[in-house]
Structure formats: C-alpha cells, structure tokens
Amino acid sequence: MHKSGFVNIIGFPNTGKSTLMNSLVGERLSIITYKPQTTRHRILGIINESNFQIIFSDTPGIINPLYPMQKIMMQYVEKSLEDADIILLITEIGKLEYLPIFNELKKKNVPIIILINKIDKIGIKCRENILYHGIDYWHKLFPNSEILPISALKKTNQDLLMNKIIALLSEHPPYYPKEFLSNRSKRFFVNEIIREKIFFLYKKEIPYSVEINTVLFKKEKTFIDILSYIYVERSSQKGILIGNRGETLKKLKFFSIRSIESFLRKKIKLKLHVKICPNWRYDYKKLKFFGY
Ligand SMILES: Nc1nc2c(ncn2[C@@H]2O[C@H](COP(=O)(O)OP(=O)(O)OP(=O)(O)O)[C@@H](O)[C@H]2O)c(=O)[nH]1
Ligand SMILES: [Mg+2]
The missing domain is CATH 3.30.300.20 (K homology (KH) domain)
Structure with missing residues (x-):
C-alpha cells in the first residue's frame, strides 16, 4: 500500500513554519530569519519513502494584508487551505492567538494538528503550566484537533508528529515523481x-x-x-x-x-x-x- 497527501503548514508570521518544514524534509528549502514575513511564496517540500510521499507546503505567515504583495501572499495561504489533506497550524508557546481564518478552518472537514512550537524557549519548570493553558485554549477553539508541543529547532517530538501524519494519510499513488524534493527551480x-x-x-x-x-x-x-x-x-x-x-x-x-x-x-x-x-x-x- 502506498500513501500520499498534501500537508500544509499555516500560522502567524515568525512562528517557525519554515524551520519545521526544513527540519521535516531534511533540506534547507525555505529561508529562515528572525524577522516576520520572511516567506513570501508557497514552497513545497517533499518526503519520499518507498511506501509514502508527503508533500509539505510552507506558506507566508498570516497577516492583515495592506498592499498587493501581501494580498497575493494571503491568497497563497487561502489556496493552501483548499487543497490540504492535513493542516498543521503552528503557534508559539505562551501565545494565545486568534485569526479570522480560524472561522474558515473550523468549517473544514480536514484533520488539523495544532503545533505549539518553541517549547525549548521555556524552562522545564514553567513549561508545564504554560502548556496546560495553551492546550486548554487550543482545545476549546478546535475540539477535534490533535495538539502537540514541539520544538522545530531542536526536533523535539518530530518523530511523534511524523507518525501522526503518516497515520492520517490516505492510500494514494505518489503525486510527484519520487526524486522530486520541491516544486521550485x-x-x-x-x-x-x-x-x-x-x-x-x-x-x-x-x-x-x-x-x-x-x-x-x-x-x-x-x-x-x-x-x-x-x-x-x-x-x-x-x-x-x-x-x-x-x-x-x-x-x-x-x-x-x-x-x-x-x-x-x-x-x-x-x-x-x-x-x-x-x-x-x-x-x-x-x-x-x-x-x-
Ligand atoms: N527557540 C526556538 N526558535 C525557533 C524554533 N522554531 C523556529 N525558531 C526561530 O524563529 C524564527 C522564525 O522562524 P521561521 O521558520 O523563519 O518562521 P516562519 O513562521 O517561517 O516565519 P515567516 O516566514 O516570516 O512567517 C527564527 O529565528 C527561528 O530560528 C524553535 O523551535 N525554538
Ligand atoms: Mg517562513
């Protein structure tokens, strides 16, 4: 049996979307900086194994668009909601955020995994308490979603995330030739x-x-x-x-x-x-x- 699907990463600017995709794919496909609005395009990163192909999409951080370039950037995010088989909504530990796009997300019949990223930034002692509040907040917003604390930087819980993704993928032949790493030149x-x-x-x-x-x-x-x-x-x-x-x-x-x-x-x-x-x-x- 061969599984394949589109796993689209969305979230606020600077939350670690590109870091996560690069870490999962094992290549530096998306650029990463400490400043928000680094990613401007939708960039695919593909993992190929004999029995599955996962096509990740890195997307620009979600903002209220003020000018044409930002408007196009947000169209990429909207498009990525349409063709997703799984959505990874990436947030940061300690930040309880709300976006208008969540209303749309709630209506979707697509599995959402909420990732609370950058857990390495908080010491173990305080982490549990902050995570408790975070998980409670995200669970109330998206009761049917899985929530997973991670560190994209340190690869914490990456195997767990990969197993969850593979379990959720449907049976399908590969969408791209197996040697493809990305859709970009x-x-x-x-x-x-x-x-x-x-x-x-x-x-x-x-x-x-x-x-x-x-x-x-x-x-x-x-x-x-x-x-x-x-x-x-x-x-x-x-x-x-x-x-x-x-x-x-x-x-x-x-x-x-x-x-x-x-x-x-x-x-x-x-x-x-x-x-x-x-x-x-x-x-x-x-x-x-x-x-x-
Ligand atoms: N401490 C820590 N920093 C992280 C982690 N993941 C990402 N970062 C840092 O957060 C900053 C933003 O990372 P990006 O991967 O560029 O974030 P992004 O969500 O793609 O940002 P945009 O493309 O601007 O929306 C960088 O300085 C990363 O090194 C993490 O798990 N822990
Ligand atoms: Mg980025």
Whole structure:
C-alpha cells in the first residue's frame, strides 16, 4: 500500500513554519530569519519513502494584508487551505492567538494538528503550566484537533508528529515523481538565499523592499555561472544596498556564495547587480513578473 497527501503548514508570521518544514524534509528549502514575513511564496517540500510521499507546503505567515504583495501572499495561504489533506497550524508557546481564518478552518472537514512550537524557549519548570493553558485554549477553539508541543529547532517530538501524519494519510499513488524534493527551480532557491542574506545584513524596510531575479544560471565545466538582479524600490535604497565603496554589497556576495554553494553542492561564480523597480510591491504587473 502506498500513501500520499498534501500537508500544509499555516500560522502567524515568525512562528517557525519554515524551520519545521526544513527540519521535516531534511533540506534547507525555505529561508529562515528572525524577522516576520520572511516567506513570501508557497514552497513545497517533499518526503519520499518507498511506501509514502508527503508533500509539505510552507506558506507566508498570516497577516492583515495592506498592499498587493501581501494580498497575493494571503491568497497563497487561502489556496493552501483548499487543497490540504492535513493542516498543521503552528503557534508559539505562551501565545494565545486568534485569526479570522480560524472561522474558515473550523468549517473544514480536514484533520488539523495544532503545533505549539518553541517549547525549548521555556524552562522545564514553567513549561508545564504554560502548556496546560495553551492546550486548554487550543482545545476549546478546535475540539477535534490533535495538539502537540514541539520544538522545530531542536526536533523535539518530530518523530511523534511524523507518525501522526503518516497515520492520517490516505492510500494514494505518489503525486510527484519520487526524486522530486520541491516544486521550485534552482534559480528560485538562489533568489531566496540572497534574500535571506539581505534580511541579516540590512535593517528596517530594506529586506521588505527587495526582490531578486536570477537572470543567468549557466553550468560550466567546473562551476555554475550566476547573475542575479537585486531590485529595490528607490534610489536611496540602492545606495544603502551597495554601501560605502561597495563594501556592503561585497559582504552580501560573500555570504550568498557560501550558502548557494552549500545548497547546490557545486562551486559558483556570482554577480550581483542592483536595480530600481519603483514601488514593485504595489503593482500587480510587476509582481507577476517577479513570479507572484
Ligand atoms: N527557540 C526556538 N526558535 C525557533 C524554533 N522554531 C523556529 N525558531 C526561530 O524563529 C524564527 C522564525 O522562524 P521561521 O521558520 O523563519 O518562521 P516562519 O513562521 O517561517 O516565519 P515567516 O516566514 O516570516 O512567517 C527564527 O529565528 C527561528 O530560528 C524553535 O523551535 N525554538
Ligand atoms: Mg517562513
């Protein structure tokens, strides 16, 4: 018998959705930063075994969308509710939250597993009491759901979670070829890795104003030749990105090369060009060009 299904991860920003998917799949597919709204797309991560295939979806954190890019991000979340065989609703220990989307979730006839993440942040002594309140809160909201405290970072209760997921999966042939790890191209991952480094190197609104487009990805004999455009919204941001005598851009290139090489397991040559695309986050045409 072969089991297969879509397991979609949703939740507030910064709760650990991407950390969890990467940890389950065992690859760094989704970028992770300490800032909210890191993930902008729906990204699949696939586990293939001889008798099952699990297709996880990482999604953007749920927010009240204020402009077109955020609106599209929330459409990805809504879409992931529609095609889910199992939903993993990820929350943080000590946070008792409510989202309008819960009303929709309650109507769904899909198993929901509520994950109380980051339990490693609270010492064992206090943990039990906080978890008690958390479990009570989530149980009242979703009486039919399973609730599981986890640490995505430390992989606590990961085996237990995997067993629950496999038990809930239905019999089905694989949806994707068994060698597939994701639905995304190598260029996409290059874009994302550069964006991740920008989150760590630049402050305030810069990471949120940036979009990457890798325009060249050419396999040479001993390396891959890559050219990526970094788009910002204003010329002042271009100056910040490049930095005094190009110092900051050099740093960005250094950290990007290290991570891209480790992801692709190949040597690369990387060129980064900074360009201006005014107000791209507010423009549906430009968003489409960037793959939204
Ligand atoms: N202590 C602790 N930190 C965690 C855990 N899981 C995730 N984090 C941290 O929480 C931050 C956010 O993690 P992400 O995986 O990017 O969260 P996300 O839900 O994907 O965030 P968005 O994409 O912005 O919605 C990072 O700094 C992670 O290292 C955990 O189990 N324990
Ligand atoms: Mg994320």
